[in-house]
Amino acid sequence: xxxxxxxxxxxxxxxxxxxxxxxxxxxxxxxxxxxxxxxxxxxxxxxxxxxxxxxxxxxxxxxxxxxxxxxxxxxxxxxxxxxxxxxxxxxxxxxxxxxxxxxxxxxxxxxxxxxxx
Amino acid sequence: xxxxxxxxxxxxxxxxxxxxxxxxxxxxxxxxxxxxxxxxxxxxxxxxxxxxxxxxxxxxxxxxxxxxxxxxxxxxxxxxxxxxxxxxxxxxxxxxxxxxxxxxxxxxxxx
Numbered sequence: 479x480x481x482x483x484x485x486x487x488x489x490x491x492x493x494x495x496x497x498x499x500x501x502x503x504x505x506x507x508x509x510x511x512x513x514x515x516x517x518x519x520x521x522x523x524x525x526x527x528x529x530x531x532x533x534x535x536x537x538x539x540x541x542x543x544x545x546x547x548x549x550x551x552x553x554x555x556x557x558x559x560x561x562x563x564x565x566x567x568x569x570x571x572x573x574x575x576x577x578x579x580x581x582x583x584x585x586x587x588x589x590x591x592x593x594x595x
Numbered sequence: 596x597x598x599x600x601x602x603x604x605x606x607x608x609x610x611x612x613x614x615x616x617x618x619x620x621x622x623x624x625x626x627x628x629x630x631x632x633x634x635x636x637x638x639x640x641x642x643x644x645x646x647x648x649x650x651x652x653x654x655x656x657x658x659x660x661x662x663x664x665x666x667x668x669x670x671x672x673x674x675x676x677x678x679x680x681x682x683x684x685x686x687x688x689x690x691x692x693x694x695x696x697x698x699x700x701x702x703x704x705x706x
Contacts, residue, residue: 512694521685521697522638567637582628582651583695585637
């Protein structure tokens with residue numbers, strides 16, 4: 479049973495336009511959400527995160543929106559650039575009592591973004 | 596400042612053999628997590644080490660074991676390798692588990 483779902487395996491966008499990547503989750507205990515970008519032959523690179531106490535977090539061209547009632551989050555990239563072409567993973571975790579730290583990350587299957595010049 | 600490093604980069608083993616993968620965390624990080632990424636899937640959590648102890652474990656058999664050393668580096672051991680163990684093994688480090696940074700991974704092929 480997938481707790482984090484990315485229902486679009488791929489997305490193609492024109493350079494300069496907005497890219498919107500979506501992610502749904504089922505576990506209401508999740509309180510921290512992250513987006514990672516992955517190029518072939520490399521490990522995932524952290525992009526942006528959001529805590530469940532917020533509904534929006536922005537970092538340059540990247541904005542993540544969280545809708546807790548719908549258990550849905552999205553990543554907006556504006557404007558999209560050809561260098562953004564990669565696989566994007568949504569991940570979620572729950573706060574643990576030990577050491578006051580975050581638990582393990584649960585990943586979706588990823589969405590392959592292609593930005594065409 | 597070096598990020599997370601992993602060795603080796605690639606590895607080919609035969610069914611039934613044992614393998615050890617190594618990870619050095621980012622400077623200042625004290626927690627190491629291991630993930631398995633099969634082709635076309637997202638990374639799956641294997642276990643997490645903090646203060647040299649396994650603190651959390653995912654749904655992986657006992658053939659998967661690990662260790663964390665006093666300098667926070669870590670090893671992942673897999674015994675009695677199966678064909679299905681072929682995957683990219685990712686190590687991630689963090690300070691107290693928050694915001695994990697990933698290494699480049701070790702590609703394991705079991706024949």
